[in-house]
Amino acid sequence: MGLRLWGLKKSPWVYHVNVGACNNCDIEVVNCLAPQFDVERFGMVLVATPRHADALLVTGGCTRQARPRLQEVYRQAAKPCLVLCIGSCACSMGIFAGSYHMAGPVDEVIREVDPQAIVAYVPGCPPRPQAIISGAVKALQSL
Amino acid sequence: MGTAIWWVLFFIAASLGTAVLGLLTRWVDRKVTARVQWRVGPPWYQPFADILKLLGKETILPEPAGWGFLLAPIVAFAATCVAAAIVVAANVRPEAGFVGDLIVVLYFLVVPSLMLVIGGSLSGNPHGAVGASREMKLLLAYELPLVLAVLAVVLGMSGGPTLRLGAIARAEMRGTLPAVASVLGFLIALFCVQAKMGLVPFDIAEAETEIMGGPLVEYSGAPLAMFYLTRAMLFALLPMFVVTVFWGGFGPHLRGWLLGAAKYLVVVGAMVLIRNTNPRVRIDHAMKFFWFGLTPTGFVAVALAVADLR
Numbered sequence: 483m484g485l486r487l488w489g490l491k492k493s494p495w496v497y498h499v500n501v502g503a504c505n506n507c508d509i510e511v512v513n514c515l516a517p518q519f520d521v522e523r524f525g526m527v528l529v530a531t532p533r534h535a536d537a538l539l540v541t542g543g544c545t546r547q548a549r550p551r552l553q554e555v556y557r558q559a560a561k562p563c564l565v566l567c568i569g570s571c572a573c574s575m576g577i578f579a580g581s582y583h584m585a586g587p588v589d590e591v592i593r594e595v596d597p598q599a600i601v602a603y604v605p606g607c608p609p610r611p612q613a614i615i616s617g618a619v620k621a622l623q624s625l
Numbered sequence: 626m627g628t629a630i631w632w633v634l635f636f637i638a639a640s641l642g643t644a645v646l647g648l649l650t651r652w653v654d655r656k657v658t659a660r661v662q663w664r665v666g667p668p669w670y671q672p673f674a675d676i677l678k679l680l681g682k683e684t685i686l687p688e689p690a691g692w693g694f695l696l697a698p699i700v701a702f703a704a705t706c707v708a709a710a711i712v713v714a715a716n717v718r719p720e721a722g723f724v725g726d727l728i729v730v731l732y733f734l735v736v737p738s739l740m741l742v743i744g745g746s747l748s749g750n751p752h753g754a755v756g757a758s759r760e761m762k763l764l765l766a767y768e769l770p771l772v773l774a775v776l777a778v779v780l781g782m783s784g785g786p787t788l789r790l791g792a793i794a795r796a797e798m799r800g801t802l803p804a805v806a807s808v809l810g811f812l813i814a815l816f817c818v819q820a821k822m823g824l825v826p827f828d829i830a831e832a833e834t835e836i837m838g839g840p841l842v843e844y845s846g847a848p849l850a851m852f853y854l855t856r857a858m859l860f861a862l863l864p865m866f867v868v869t870v871f872w873g874g875f876g877p878h879l880r881g882w883l884l885g886a887a888k889y890l891v892v893v894g895a896m897v898l899i900r901n902t903n904p905r906v907r908i909d910h911a912m913k914f915f916w917f918g919l920t921p922t923g924f925v926a927v928a929l930a931v932a933d934l935r
Contacts, residue, residue, distance in 0.1 A: 485677050485681075486677065486678070486680070486681030488674070488677065489674045489675070489676075489677030489678030489679075489680075489681060490678050490681065492670070492671070492674035492678070493671065493674040493675045493677075493678045516664075517663040517664045520659070520664040520665050520666070522655070522659060522664065522665075522666060522667050523664075523665045523666070523667065523668075525667055525668075525671050525674055525675070529833075529838075530834075530837040530838050530842075531837045531838055531842050531843075533685060533842065533843055533844060533845040533849075534838070534841075534844075534845065534849065536678070536682075558685070560682045560683045560684075560685055560845035560846055561682070561683045562682070562683075
């Protein structure tokens with residue numbers, strides 16, 4: 483394992499993108515940062531700009547309004563950059579599948595920009611913080 | 626020729642040493658912050674992993690940004706290395722310094738903030754521009770009190786004023802009033818260092834929650850790593866500088882170095898605890914605090930330092 487990869491695995495900075503979530507998954511994401519789970523133990527820090535990000539935490543099924551914005555955020559992020567779909571909506575549009583305002587699940591929207599994007603799925607409504615951490619670990623192990 | 630090579634080696638060793646010490650101090654900062662917030666916190670190698678990762682990432686150059694955008698972090702890093710070498714040399718070999726190295730260090734310590742201003746302005750990002758303007762205002766606010774605090778020590782030391790850092794590190798104050806002046810200066814310098822580091826009561830320029838990291842908003846990859854490393858080096862260098870000027874410095878013997886390390890830890894601890902127990906102030910409040918609070922205090926310190934001269 484090269485030093486670059488080691489650094490990437492030990493210090494994943496995450497950028498949180500809400501593309502139409504009901505805020506429940508967002509609360510669980512914030513819960514990961516709080517004392518009970520404290521993802522800074524693994525070097526994960528919430529950053530304020532996609533330029534600094536190593537992983538996009540996407541919550542919510544992608545709405546038509548959010549689709550170009552999500553694609554732009556992914557384009558502007560410094561590569562390599564993982565995508566984590568947090569929650570049932572982000573994974574498969576959940577109960578909103580087939581609605582007029584949905585642009586598609588997050589992975590399809592991202593793959594329109596970058597077919598080789600690494601996408602991890604954390605299902606649940608909302609997923610527990612343990613599940614989010616486990617999903618992040620599995621995504622990092624796939625590198 | 627032999628001495629030149631010795632100094633080059635010394636420069637590299639001092640820069641590397643400061644970088645390693647700074648990254649470890651950065652870890653202490655993050656760990657203590659985590660413990661204060663009842664969290665576990667990152668492992669000790671976290672800042673090293675961050676640097677390695679950033680060096681391996683893609684570097685994005687925004688369209689309006691020119692070569693100055695990439696040059697800014699390099700200049701900031703180089704200036705910090707030079708300042709670190711001078712401060713370390715003043716403690717390792719106090720007799721080897723040159724007259725006026727104190728002024729050189731003060732100048733070089735301005736450069737990282739100045740480069741942040743330039744980098745932020747060149748990024749072509751509104752958040753970067755706002756951050757750069759705030760950083761510039763903060764720079765104008767804290768430089769004068771810091772210079773006054775240093776001046777109080779220079780004027781109050783026994784054996785006449787000198788601008789040689791090595792002599793200042795070893796000097797004692799002339800009497801009670803100059804000693805009070807140096808304590809005042811130390812307190813002023815603590816606040817100025819906090820602002821120079823961009824730590825919490827004065828992190829107005831970075832303000833992650835309102836302007837997304839300010840001047841650093843468009844930086845990614847290696848240039849961001851340079852700024853990160855510069856910031857970490859300053860975290861070691863500024864407490865070292867404060868200890869050298871205001872608190873008797875490090876050395877000369879083992880006991881002196883151990884004492885110096887203890888003083889260093891006290892200053893770092895004070896910075897981290899101030900950072901963790903205060904909210905961010907607004908830029909105009911910060912400027913009022915420095916101009917109308919600390920600058921008059923600085924003048925009082927200078928007056929006390931020269932009060933016993935007839």
